[in-house]
Amino acid sequence: MASVWFGAEKLPVTEEPDLVDRRRGLNAINAISPLPRTLLTRSIDDQLPLYYSAHSFQRGNLELRYLRQKIGLAGRYSSMDTVLEACSSAESTLCEISPNSDSEADMNKANDTKLDPFQSTRPDITLQIPGLVGVTSYEYERYDRRRITEKHFWAEYIIDPLETSFKRIPPPQRWEYHVHPDGGLYFIGKAWTIPVLTDIYLYDADSRTRLENIIENVFQYIDKYRITLPSHDVCLVLEFRQSGRCGYYFVDHRTRCLFWLEKYDAMEFLAQVRVQYTPSLIGNEMKSLYWLHNEYFPQARKFPEDAVIELQDILIHAIGDSLTSPQNTSPYGLDDLQKMIGVVNDIRRSGAKGVGSSTVIYRFLHNFYHERLLHLHGEKMARLDVDQSIHPERKRTLLISIFTPFLIFGPSVYLRKLQKISVDSLVRKRDWTALQQELINEWKEITLYATVLLNANVAFLAIQSVDDASLPGSRSPQQRASYFSIVNSVGAIVLALLLVRQHTTTLTSEFLAHRSASIWGLETLALMYSLPYALLLWGMLSFLIAFSVMCFGSGDILTIFMMSVTCFTLFILFLWCISASYEKRPFWYPWIMRKITSQHIEGVLAGRGRMRSGEDLTAGACEDKRV
Numbered sequence: 001m002a003s004v005w006f007g008a009e010k011l012p013v014t015e016e017p018d019l020v021d022r023r024r025g026l027n028a029i030n031a032i033s034p035l036p037r038t039l040l041t042r043s044i045d046d047q048l049p050l051y052y053s054a055h056s057f058q059r060g061n062l063e064l065r066y067l068r069q070k071i072g073l074a075g076r077y078s079s080m081d082t083v084l085e086a087c088s089s090a091e092s093t094l095c096e097i098s099p100n101s102d103s104e105a106d107m108n109k110a111n112d113t114k115l116d117p118f119q120s121t122r123p124d125i126t127l128q129i130p131g132l133v134g135v136t137s138y139e140y141e142r143y144d145r146r147r148i149t150e151k152h153f154w155a156e157y158i159i160d161p162l163e164t165s166f167k168r169i170p171p172p173q174r175w176e177y178h179v180h181p182d183g184g185l186y187f188i189g190k191a192w193t194i195p196v197l198t199d200i201y202l203y204d205a206d207s208r209t210r211l212e213n214i215i216e217n218v219f220q221y222i223d224k225y226r227i228t229l230p231s232h233d234v235c236l237v238l239e240f241r242q243s244g245r246c247g248y249y250f251v252d253h254r255t256r257c258l259f260w261l262e263k264y265d266a267m268e269f270l271a272q273v274r275v276q277y278t279p280s281l282i283g284n285e286m287k288s289l290y291w292l293h294n295e296y297f298p299q300a301r302k303f304p305e306d307a308v309i310e311l312q313d314i315l316i317h318a319i320g321d322s323l324t325s326p327q328n329t330s331p332y333g334l335d336d337l338q339k340m341i342g343v344v345n346d347i348r349r350s351g352a353k354g355v356g357s358s359t360v361i362y363r364f365l366h367n368f369y370h371e372r373l374l375h376l377h378g379e380k381m382a383r384l385d386v387d388q389s390i391h392p393e394r395k396r397t398l399l400i401s402i403f404t405p406f407l408i409f410g411p412s413v414y415l416r417k418l419q420k421i422s423v424d425s426l427v428r429k430r431d432w433t434a435l436q437q438e439l440i441n442e443w444k445e446i447t448l449y450a451t452v453l454l455n456a457n458v459a460f461l462a463i464q465s466v467d468d469a470s471l472p473g474s475r476s477p478q479q480r481a482s483y484f485s486i487v488n489s490v491g492a493i494v495l496a497l498l499l500v501r502q503h504t505t506t507l508t509s510e511f512l513a514h515r516s517a518s519i520w521g522l523e524t525l526a527l528m529y530s531l532p533y534a535l536l537l538w539g540m541l542s543f544l545i546a547f548s549v550m551c552f553g554s555g556d557i558l559t560i561f562m563m564s565v566t567c568f569t570l571f572i573l574f575l576w577c578i579s580a581s582y583e584k585r586p587f588w589y590p591w592i593m594r595k596i597t598s599q600h601i602e603g604v605l606a607g608r609g610r611m612r613s614g615e616d617l618t619a620g621a622c623e624d625k626r627v
Contacts (some may be wrong), residue, residue: 135248172208297510
């Protein structure tokens, strides 16, 4: 008879006789290849398409982690102690020895009777049960499995007379089935000391036999080493992975935390932030994992009423922050937030507790708790604005410094935009969508301007005097300049069309997250984005040169004088427009008059609030006054 330890209690597990016989086939059923193939598991971004991170795509190689466990390197970054400490900091104490034990004597007695669950002499469960590997709810492969059925062509399908019952076939013994709102089928087994959850198709006898053998081995392992589970409100989740292994994790509903029976490499779900991890930071991500688990199995337990209240409060703050701060850290836009709180209010007002309502609440909570990890919620270096980096600023390289002047300083503008929406390699989908639309509109306008310039060059070359100005066997300076303008115009059109096509079909925020992993990636991307703009300006400049050469070479004094005055005036106007980009202080008087006119600053600038962006104008004005 197997048993499970809860605190100082040892609870028996009732088992059927036939299960004892089936255990003998466990090793054969769980046989694995000695050289496992690498399998990238489902990324969080499939579940949460709001942020993309360059680090999030380095997680999930479970087979590599399995090999580390085989050679004793599992848990290099984190241990079970850290995970339990994180859950404890998130919600008071992690576990009590006994829910009904209040005296200190009872506590001491319980501590004397139990063994240390993390003792170094106990072998890892993944070494004791072949093919078992620890996973998280992020890595759960429910949406990655591709189940295929052959086509069946029926000549007819007869329904019996008076047939009105079309119920599902009863589930196997000791199991009950449930249907997820997404359509997936999962099972809950309550014949063991703690519930066992899985979405393995248990109507298949071989799969059911293999799964039940693994379950029995897990409970035998717990009983053999007298492992104390954190609380009574615990469940076990198992799945057959595409690699052929069996993934597992435990859930403690009292602390809303996942845990394992061995050291677990927490970098599998913490790699999106590169900081010194604290228990409270890990606890936030554990909450995210917990709510994602509930989303996968919404009928496994009673819907918590406090979850709706907590989510409603989170949404109210997010809406208020979005209304008053343009740089808020919410992953959703204001319109989406208002729709979300409308759904939550409807659920709370109607008292709906159905599986669909529960799934929506769980998914929202999962997303918002994951945001707390990304922005170091509650930590010393918490990110308060979305454009605020928590890491040292990366200096620009010599590459962009050299090529920026040749591309008419366009790369600097694009680089600032890219850096603003990819702070610390985190890219919000709505920010990327807004920038993408802005770039597409700009490139379409450049295509139009370049087409007009191309037509102007063709018309210019058709002028008889321009064609006659060249010597036999050569071309005149204005013709050469016009040819250069034509080539630049065609280049601007082709590149702009290519970039528009890429950004409307293939390139996503995942692309920018990968590029932002290094300053080289963003700088080369800024150079590429500025090519249509730079080619158009070079084409316009060369056309102006061609036209000017023709005018100044005409020999007409009035034309030369008129062109000289016009070109000089345009040059001054160009400088004036460009200088506006370098103004950093309040503009009280033109710069020529600032030296001869006393400046009196009156109370025209209100106190700076979060709705005001940019530099602190009040401080700038005071500095200007001292000048």
